[in-house]
Each structure stands twice: as C-alpha cells, then as structure tokens.
Amino acid sequence: MDEALLAEDLMEFGSELRVIGPQSLANRIRLGFEAVVRDHA
Amino acid sequence: MPKQELDGVELFNLSLSIVGAVLRDGDQKVSDLAELFEVSEGAIKKAVLAIANSEDVRNYETHFYVDVDELDEGYVSLSQGMSSLSEPPALSRRQLSSIAIGLDYLAAIPQFQADSDLRELRELISEHSPAAVTSHDPSRLSEQIAKLQEAILSEHAIECEYVNQTGAKSTRVIEPLRIDLIGRRHYLRGYCRSTSELRAFRLDRIQSIEITSSRVADQTKALKIPDEVFGDAGQEQLVDVVASAEAAEIFWNFPVSGTPKRKGDQIEGTILVGSLAALGRHVAKYGGMVRVISPENARQSVRDFAKRALLGVAAPGDEE
Numbered sequence: 001m002d003e004a005l006l007a008e009d010l011m012e013f014g015s016e017l018r019v020i021g022p023q024s025l026a027n028r029i030r031l032g033f034e035a036v037v038r039d040h041a
Numbered sequence: 042m043p044k045q046e047l048d049g050v051e052l053f054n055l056s057l058s059i060v061g062a063v064l065r066d067g068d069q070k071v072s073d074l075a076e077l078f079e080v081s082e083g084a085i086k087k088a089v090l091a092i093a094n095s096e097d098v099r100n101y102e103t104h105f106y107v108d109v110d111e112l113d114e115g116y117v118s119l120s121q122g123m124s125s126l127s128e129p130p131a132l133s134r135r136q137l138s139s140i141a142i143g144l145d146y147l148a149a150i151p152q153f154q155a156d157s158d159l160r161e162l163r164e165l166i167s168e169h170s171p172a173a174v175t176s177h178d179p180s181r182l183s184e185q186i187a188k189l190q191e192a193i194l195s196e197h198a199i200e201c202e203y204v205n206q207t208g209a210k211s212t213r214v215i216e217p218l219r220i221d222l223i224g225r226r227h228y229l230r231g232y233c234r235s236t237s238e239l240r241a242f243r244l245d246r247i248q249s250i251e252i253t254s255s256r257v258a259d260q261t262k263a264l265k266i267p268d269e270v271f272g273d274a275g276q277e278q279l280v281d282v283v284a285s286a287e288a289a290e291i292f293w294n295f296p297v298s299g300t301p302k303r304k305g306d307q308i309e310g311t312i313l314v315g316s317l318a319a320l321g322r323h324v325a326k327y328g329g330m331v332r333v334i335s336p337e338n339a340r341q342s343v344r345d346f347a348k349r350a351l352l353g354v355a356a357p358g359d360e361e
Contacts, residue, residue, distance in 0.1 A: 008326050011327075015352070036325045036329055
C-alpha cells in the first residue's frame with residue numbers, strides 16, 4: 001500500500017489515532033486535515 | 042443506456058481497450074465493441090479516431106493505421122504502424138495501486154490462486170509500486186473470502202464479530218448472499234438476523250467468522266440487493282458534495298439522490314447521510330478531495346471532525 005492510500009485509511013480514525021512516523025506520513029495527514037478545515041470554513 | 046460522452050481519461054482507456062480487442066481478435070464491428078464496452082457507437086468511433094491520431098512524439102510515427110473506409114461502414118480494422126511501444130506506458134501511483142488491489146482481489150479467489158500469469162503480473166506490479174510504506178498481507182482477507190464463499194455456496198448463516206463505523210462491537214448472525222468489491226473495500230451483503238435487515242458489512246471490520254448449521258432462509262434468497270452499500274434511504278439527510286475523480290468512490294459509499302454530474306475534473310452530486318456525526322470521517326479521509334457544499338450543519342460536522350483530528354482531541358460527537 002502506498003503512503004497516500006494509507007493516509008486515507010488512517011484519516012478515517014480522526015483524533016482516535018496519531019501517527020508517530022514516518023514523518024512524511026504524519027505531514028501528509030496533517031495537511032489533509034488542514035485542507036478539510038479550510039474547505040469547510 | 043450506453044455512455045455517450047467520455048472525458049479524456051475514459052477516451053484514452055477506451056482506445057487502449059479497443060486496440061487490445063482488435064489486435065487479439067481481429068476486425069470488429071463498431072456495434073459489437075459498443076456493446077462490449079457499454080458505450081455508444083459514436084464513442085467507439087471517437088476512440089478509434091483517437092487511435093488513428095496517436096503517434097510517438099519522439100519519432101513522429103504513428104502507432105496504428107486505422108482503415109477509415111471500414112470505419113465508415115461500421116467496422117474497426119487496425120494495423121500496426123511504424124512505431125512500436127518498447128516500454129509499457131507510465132502509470133500513475135493510483136493507477137498502479139488500483140491495478141495491484143484488483144489483482145489482489147483476483148488472487149484471493151480460489152480459482153485464481155494457482156494462476157501463473159496472475160502471479161507473474163503481481164510480481165511485476167509490486168516491483169514498480171512506488172513509496173510502499175507497509176506490506177500488504179492478503180492472507181486474512183483471502184481466508185475471510187474463502188469462508189464466506191463456502192457459506193454462500195452451502196447456503197448457511199454465519200456468526201461473526203463485527204465492529205461498526207462507530208467502533209461498537211457486536212456479535213451478528215448473518216445470512217450471507219454476496220461479496221462486493223466497491224472502491225477499495227470488500228463488503229459482505231447479507232440479511233442480518235440481529236437487526237432483521239439486509240445490510241452491508243465491511244470485511245475489514247469483521248473479526249471472526251464461523252459457519253453455523255442454520256440454513257439461509259428462502260425469503261432471504263429472494264431479497265433484491267440494492268446497488269448502494271448503505272441501506273434504507275428513508276430517514277437520511279440530503280448532503281450536496283463535490284469530489285475529485287480520485288475520490289469519486291464517495292458516491293459508491295452512500296446512497297445517492299439523482300445522478301452525480303461531472304463538472305470539469307470534479308463530480309457533483311447529492312448523497313443521503315444517516316448520521317452527520319459519521320459524515321466527518323467519510324469526507325475528511327480524502328484530505329480535501331471531497332467537499333461538502335450544503336447544508337451548513339453537514340459542513341460544520343466535517344470541519345469539526347478535522348479540527349479535532351488536528352488537535353488530537355476526541356469528542357463524543359465523533360461517534361454515531
């Protein structure tokens with residue numbers, strides 16, 4: 001599974017889950033949630 | 042009704058499919074190809090002309106010659122041009138992942154487990170898969186599918202532990218009817234004796250499966266399984282969403298009101314949502330590729346979910 005698809009699966013858990021590493025995955029998830037907040041502001 | 046209009050990607054894919062079919066089986070009727078690929082005859086002709094206009098941009102040589110006279114008479118006839126493809130076309134990460142997932146699915150079906158071509162193709166794909174951060178072990182899924190197939194074929198109910206989308210765990214007795222692959226997920230479609238309803242169960246949320254001695258009821262076998270995964274749309278709220286093509290599966294994961302429409306590279310449509318509290322996780326996971334347009338309380342639900350995720354703060358509202 002590649003990182004983008006894994007991020008998608010993990011983001012479904014919202015605040016119930018925190019990614020420790022790799023940093024690129026954690027960043028991808030953070031940017032994704034930030035985009036969601038921005039799009040729904 | 043056959044598809045009338047194709048976007049660039051669909052036209053490209055259709056062109057490739059036509060090339061494969063004609064080179065393998067010889068000249069084809071336009072009408073037969075239209076039926077095969079479930080598009081209009083006009084779309085077939087358009088795709089064939091796209092093939093005719095394709096060329097190797099490095100050598101300015103055409104890949105295929107199309108017999109235009111034959112096309113006017115309703116036949117597709119191709120011959121290979123001067124240029125040949127020395128390398129397979131480059132695939133995007135998602136295209137590659139989608140193909141890999143499809144092949145995983147095929148490999149999980151017992152009839153294909155010993156297929157050497159499939160094994161070779163999967164090895165080839167895995168060599169070129171970019172940025173893998175996990176290894177995928179399909180054995181659990183394979184076992185689940187095999188056991189469910191056994192139950193479906195023998196017409197016996199199963200008992201399983203199931204974790205729903207809110208995280209609640211329960212023991213269910215299900216009369217299994219069908220396994221669907223929708224988007225990237227497998228769903229068991231069956232009659233749940235615990236809720237007395239036809240339901241869809243995500244296989245990755247089923248924790249154990251036991252085949253019982255209880256038979257699937259005749260009235261269950263006669264049930265018509267709806268296309269949408271989530272059932273009764275009667276009590277649900279209409280939510281307008283826009284999604285990028287990559288996230289179009291959102292329209293598979295909810296009942297849809299009307300037909301989603303393509304606008305540029307986006308798809309707009311209306312989904313029916315049973316609980317706005319659960320909408321956040323379904324939308325937020327796409328990281329901006331799906332946007333809720335209205336109503337405002339649905340937008341707020343999604344926004345709150347993402348905000349809580351950023352802050353790492355759980356809230357009761359996360360759960361249905």
